[in-house]
Amino acid sequence: MKRIGIIGLGTLGSEVAKQLNKQGLWLVLCDIDESKQISGLPFTTNANIILNDPKIYMVVELIGGYHPAYEFIAGALKNGKNVVTANKAVIDQYGSELEQIAIENEKCLKFEAAVGGAIPVIDAIQHSLTGNNTKKISGILNGTTNYILTRMHESLDYETALKEAQEKGFAEADPSFDIKGKDAAQKIAILASINFKTKINSEKFYVRGINSIGQFDIRYANSQGWVTKLIASAEVKVNGLELKVCPTMISQKHPLASVAYERNAVHLQGDANITLAGEGAGKAAATSVISDVKRILNGAKPERYFGNNEYIILSNGNLISRFYLRFDAVDKPGVLHHISGVLSDNKISIWKVEQLGESNSKVPVAIVTYETYYSTLNSALGSLDRKIADIRSIIHVLA
Ligand code: HSE
Numbered sequence: 583m584k585r586i587g588i589i590g591l592g593t594l595g596s597e598v599a600k601q602l603n604k605q606g607l608w609l610v611l612c613d614i615d616e617s618k619q620i621s622g623l624p625f626t627t628n629a630n631i632i633l634n635d636p637k638i639y640m641v642v643e644l645i646g647g648y649h650p651a652y653e654f655i656a657g658a659l660k661n662g663k664n665v666v667t668a669n670k671a672v673i674d675q676y677g678s679e680l681e682q683i684a685i686e687n688e689k690c691l692k693f694e695a696a697v698g699g700a701i702p703v704i705d706a707i708q709h710s711l712t713g714n715n716t717k718k719i720s721g722i723l724n725g726t727t728n729y730i731l732t733r734m735h736e737s738l739d740y741e742t743a744l745k746e747a748q749e750k751g752f753a754e755a756d757p758s759f760d761i762k763g764k765d766a767a768q769k770i771a772i773l774a775s776i777n778f779k780t781k782i783n784s785e786k787f788y789v790r791g792i793n794s795i796g797q798f799d800i801r802y803a804n805s806q807g808w809v810t811k812l813i814a815s816a817e818v819k820v821n822g823l824e825l826k827v828c829p830t831m832i833s834q835k836h837p838l839a840s841v842a843y844e845r846n847a848v849h850l851q852g853d854a855n856i857t858l859a860g861e862g863a864g865k866a867a868a869t870s871v872i873s874d875v876k877r878i879l880n881g882a883k884p885e886r887y888f889g890n891n892e893y894i895i896l897s898n899g900n901l902i903s904r905f906y907l908r909f910d911a912v913d914k915p916g917v918l919h920h921i922s923g924v925l926s927d928n929k930i931s932i933w934k935v936e937q938l939g940e941s942n943s944k945v946p947v948a949i950v951t952y953e954t955y956y957s958t959l960n961s962a963l964g965s966l967d968r969k970i971a972d973i974r975s976i977i978h979v980l981a
Pocket of ligand 1: 696726727752754864
């Protein structure tokens, strides 16, 4: 029987090991922490034992992060082993390089679990949807932030919601990756690279996280019948590819509006519009890892996911959107005049405006603009008198 080495026995790794073991596969486990051993299964703390064992046919890398994950994957491929990984960071950063090593060594490199947890979105883009001519991908790709935003819409405060998400095992080891949108950025970079047959790195585009969102913003969204989501998107425009990750207020009719808690979803717009949704974080990703393992056991051939198409990645300043802006403003005559004056000087038109309370000192003021360039918005905000009105929250509006 073909032997499989699993490196990394965290939440996902131990779930994968248990399930593959139940299915009677021959496993060798590895983790730097000896307490992660699973009784009855061969175990080592030294990954090189797995990488150099000629009887090991496939390595499942589940340690996450860039290094030594990169070295383990590259080493396994060079030693003639197939590789399955759930590591979005390493695929985002080194995907095409690792793919080249896999092709040269005639081995498979599969990473379905890197994006969307249990949702088979990579396989869908790579195989089933090649006829769809997909021009735009929008997704909720981070379970932790979706969980936090959903719970905040149910009136919970941000800190408690984050703690719950961590306790449920959705968050990264460093949750700031989730919160700041970096995890979602790595995932949309991977999907866009596969769909547009290119290789984009997540450091090349606009990413805004959810850390400045407060209950005022969520209540405002509720009052308009909108839902706040961290949306990651990639779209072909006439002048290049637009990629972004940003908190976005969407209408309840939007295909992603009902995707709640830790669920993920991807909406693909092409000749047909398709939405794939499902469990996106925590143990659910084991399903995708196991499917990749089975495909390889069933004789999958090495294939290229990425490509050499070259696109101009549109810069942040070129993004056009409606924006929700929350100011912390002095509650005195002339304050709205100042804010609207600054917006008007920059030719930004106001769609809605509302003061969210009253106070002797400062009050939140919400303004939703019509479409404007992000660069124009930034220069307008730069000319505000911060003592009168300070910007506290910027959320895109797609309603
Ligand atoms: N931390 C990720 C999330 C899970 O919250 O979606 C795996 O990618």
